[in-house]
Each structure stands twice: as structure tokens, then as C-alpha cells.
Amino acid sequence: MANLTTDIAGLRLRNPVMTASGTFGYGTEYEDFVPLEQLGGIIVKGTTLHPRQGNPYPRMAETEGGMLNCVGLQNRGVDYFCQHIYPQLRDIPTNFIVNVSGNAPEDYAECAARIGELEAIPAIELNISCPNVKHGGMAFGTTVEGAQSVVRAVRKAYGKTLIVKLSPNVTDIVAIAKAVEDEGADAVSLINTLMGMAIDAEKRCRLLSIGTGGLSGPAVKPVALRMVWQVAHAVGIPVIGLGGIVSATDAVEFLLAGASAVEIGTANFLDPAVTIKVIQGINDYLERHGFTSVKEIIGLCE
Amino acid sequence: MTHRKYILDLTLTAVEQLNERCALLRATDPTAPLPPMQAGQFAQLRVDNSPHAFLRRPISIHNVDRERNEVWFLVQIVGKGTKGLAQMKCHERLNAVLPLGNGFTLPERQTERVLLVGGGVGVAPLLLLGKQLSERGVRPTFLLGARSEKDLLQTEHFRHYGDLHVSTEDGSLGERGFVTQHPLMHEAHFDRVYVCGPKPMMVAVAHWAKSGNIWCEVSLENRMACGIGACLCCVEDTSEGHVCVCTEGPVFNIEQLKWQI
Numbered sequence: 377m378a379n380l381t382t383d384i385a386g387l388r389l390r391n392p393v394m395t396a397s398g399t400f401g402y403g404t405e406y407e408d409f410v411p412l413e414q415l416g417g418i419i420v421k422g423t424t425l426h427p428r429q430g431n432p433y434p435r436m437a438e439t440e441g442g443m444l445n446c447v448g449l450q451n452r453g454v455d456y457f458c459q460h461i462y463p464q465l466r467d468i469p470t471n472f473i474v475n476v477s478g479n480a481p482e483d484y485a486e487c488a489a490r491i492g493e494l495e496a497i498p499a500i501e502l503n504i505s506c507p508n509v510k511h512g513g514m515a516f517g518t519t520v521e522g523a524q525s526v527v528r529a530v531r532k533a534y535g536k537t538l539i540v541k542l543s544p545n546v547t548d549i550v551a552i553a554k555a556v557e558d559e560g561a562d563a564v565s566l567i568n569t570l571m572g573m574a575i576d577a578e579k580r581c582r583l584l585s586i587g588t589g590g591l592s593g594p595a596v597k598p599v600a601l602r603m604v605w606q607v608a609h610a611v612g613i614p615v616i617g618l619g620g621i622v623s624a625t626d627a628v629e630f631l632l633a634g635a636s637a638v639e640i641g642t643a644n645f646l647d648p649a650v651t652i653k654v655i656q657g658i659n660d661y662l663e664r665h666g667f668t669s670v671k672e673i674i675g676l677c678e
Numbered sequence: 679m680t681h682r683k684y685i686l687d688l689t690l691t692a693v694e695q696l697n698e699r700c701a702l703l704r705a706t707d708p709t710a711p712l713p714p715m716q717a718g719q720f721a722q723l724r725v726d727n728s729p730h731a732f733l734r735r736p737i738s739i740h741n742v743d744r745e746r747n748e749v750w751f752l753v754q755i756v757g758k759g760t761k762g763l764a765q766m767k768c769h770e771r772l773n774a775v776l777p778l779g780n781g782f783t784l785p786e787r788q789t790e791r792v793l794l795v796g797g798g799v800g801v802a803p804l805l806l807l808g809k810q811l812s813e814r815g816v817r818p819t820f821l822l823g824a825r826s827e828k829d830l831l832q833t834e835h836f837r838h839y840g841d842l843h844v845s846t847e848d849g850s851l852g853e854r855g856f857v858t859q860h861p862l863m864h865e866a867h868f869d870r871v872y873v874c875g876p877k878p879m880m881v882a883v884a885h886w887a888k889s890g891n892i893w894c895e896v897s898l899e900n901r902m903a904c905g906i907g908a909c910l911c912c913v914e915d916t917s918e919g920h921v922c923v924c925t926e927g928p929v930f931n932i933e934q935l936k937w938q939i
Contacts, residue, residue: 401908405925408683421910429920436903436911438732438759443903447910450920593732645733645904646724648775649685 442593608634624657716781797875
């Protein structure tokens, strides 16, 4: 058995495999399929200061090698999370990380501060990259100034590990990554979904209620891998890689590109037990190639 | 209601083409007895032989044959995923996540008069419902509708569990027209009605039930991705806001829905 432990700015993970926000619920939805304590971490669904109903149905369209969604951050708000969800999670021995979103820097900061009071939540992932909400979300993540304003506000309000999730819908993701690093982010995760669209030719109408949605799945993997590689070479903070990972080989590619850990998203829909198979497969890869620790392969691909 | 869910590698024991658009898949678990399943629950079936179908397909549990340890699925071809499933061959492996969602609410008393209305491939969950009702001593009335005689599915199986009435849009079998135009809907009295089929049909039957003050459950088939309440894609607008059809449904009482009925 190789040593699979990795760390994200001091946050220790028993292995590099986490689940991506919005694809794994609060983790408990998967309890019949996955021993949650065997995961490196669980990033729970996007949480906002106030409850959100999300976008109207239909919110999903299948595409070639992937899917589009425009859920729009449906959630019951941070108070509900703290009072009703957190008590169900706090005794499960894995890293629960809350994905935090908002409409304004002050909302992000207040939501982050509330999560910061929860003893068993060691980190947050700041979502400045959701393409499915009109105000906030990706609007902050597509400019250096927007990203800086949110991270600056949250950094003052939140003392634990701060991960910032980046949007691929930008001209220069490296510039955004450097900007959030300068504002005190402890790590970055990338990529969020790529903005896309689907049309039904027979019915001559759009397939998603708001027209556009975020593309995920294997179709986006080469884009994600490229961006992880670019960002990992440009920043000094750890990078978490995600985008289209469905197998251990995919995960290893992200580690080789410079990611210290990975997140698995859409693949959970194809095989609810995929995370455990990826963890096992990473170990098999390391043993097959004579590595004793997963840290040895992080960034090996120049 | 929570049920333990499983990921199973089933083996197809039979694939029967019922008409040019619909196949009956019968599958067994060669390693263990199949888990408990309720009428109205569904499975997420993996499509292995179509590279263009990315996600699993949610398919109703049509029947459970405990003696043969079989679960049956009715698959109507509506796109590339269902085409891949309907073209599977006997002895092939069928990977299924099941049982998912909540089933129909069974009557409390044996004396209740129960109507099951199905349209097209929407008849699928009503066979297992008919069976589970008959096991409880309730003899249901089935009213099944389709475009044409060849589109009426599994009628001989339904007849086994209750009184069968049919209507076809072209009049090739039974009454001509939609199920809501069938004389049964106006002449007989029922305490409960269960509906599954195309949305316009379900809305029409729900309207009829509501105006007659009849308890009514419908089974929805919103487009979904995960099937287990994680992705929030398949939501229906209800009296409690947006809820997942996969975990809060697919069966809903019409009083919960915001349909204009």
C-alpha cells in the first residue's frame, strides 16, 4: 500500500480524492455506496447566506461526453445548514468542506464567518465561478478585481483553510489565480463548469430553462488539465484539480499536472461508487510504478 | 421513507420486443436475492452499448418475480439511451442502481375501489402496483390508453390482477379516444386513482380526480441525472418549493403539485 496522504495548505487528506460540490449532495446521499470516511474530503453543495430556490426546471441536458446543468445554487441557506445538516455530518470522520457562494462580497464574508464557527468544518471552497446565477457567482470570478474583492472580504472574516474555486470562462485563468493568491487564498480549485448551451432541433427550443448552463464531464477534461498545469506552474499555493475525472488514470494525470488533490464530480452520477475505485486505482498506479507516496508524482509532468 | 440502495450487475434473462418502439427486459441477480422493491420505484440503468448516451436512464420497475428472482423493465425508445437499452441481448450484463424513489401509497382498506390509469409506456409501474394490490386483497380496475392497439403493452399480464379497460386514440381496440373520454371515468365511482403516463394525460386525470374529490397519486418522469437527490436537476415545483422527483417522488399526491387543475 502506497502512502496516499496529501495536504492542502496544512489540511491533511487521507488520500487526494474529494467530491466536487453539487455532485455529491451532503455526502449522506451516497452512504449506501461509499464509506464516507474513506474519502479524502467531501465538498458539500453550494451554500449561500439566504435560501435560494434555484432556476426553474429543466435544469439538465445530456451532451456528447458530458452534461449541462443550470441548477442555480438551490440551497436552504447557511442557517439551515448549521442547524440541520451540520449535526448529521460532524461525527463522520472525513474532511467536510463547504462550498460558499453569494451575491456580494459582504454576503460571502458573512456566510463564511458562520461556517467558520463550525468546529468540524476545516475549510471552505469559495465559489466565484458559478455560471448559473445572474448576480454574483461567476461575475466575481471572471475579473481580477472581482475575484480580489470577494477573497479580500472573506479572508478577513474566515481564519481556516480558504480554497477559491476558479472559473474556466476567462481569458487568463493564471491572472485570476495569482490575484486570489495575493489576497490570501490558501489554495485554488479548478475548473468549475464551462458555460455552454443545448438546443432541441426537432422542437426548435432551448433545452435548459435559462438557456445556458455549465458543461461538465469527460468532454471538459483536456481544458481542465491544461488550466491546472498552467496555474500550478504560476502560483505557490496548492492546486486542486477537477474537470471530467472518471477514472484513476484521469486523477493521476491531474496530479502529474501539478494538482495536490483532485475532486470527482459528474462521474458520481455514472457510478455512485466511483470515488472508492479511483482511490484504489491511484494506489495501484503508484505501486505499479514503484512510488511509495502520492506526493512523489505531484507536478512530475513539467 | 428510506430504502437501502444497491449497485447491481444484473444478467438479462430475456429481451422481448413488444412492438417496434418498446422492449421488455427481464433481469436477474445471479449472486443474491433481489432487494425489496415497491411499485412506483425506479432503477438507474447504465447504457453500455451506446457511446453517445452519457448518463444512466431512469426506468420504472415494471414487475418483480420473486420465484425467478427477476426484475422487469419496460423500455420505450425515445432517444439514444433507451435505444441502447432496448437493443440489449439476452445474457448481457445490465448495471442497475436500485431501488430508487418512493413508491405508491397503498390503500388502507381492502374494500377501497381503486383505479389505475396508464398511458403508453407509463403503464410500466402499474403492473407491479396491481400485483401488490392484489396481494393485499384489493382487486383494482385498470384503464390503459395508447395511440393504437399495437401500442398497448402487457395487457394479458394486467388482466391477471384486475378488471381491464382500454382505450385507443384510433379506436383499433377498446373505446376510441383518450382515457379521460372512457365511459368508466363517468359511470363508475372510485376511492383512489393512481396515474402514470404522458403529462397531458396525467393532468387531465388529475383534474377529473380533483373535481370528483378523489384521492390521486401521479408518477412523474422529470429529466434527471443522479437519481439519488444529489444534483438537484429533476426538481418539480411543489407546495414545499423545488423538490427532487428522484427522492421526494417520483410518486406525488396531486395536492402537493402546483399543476393548474
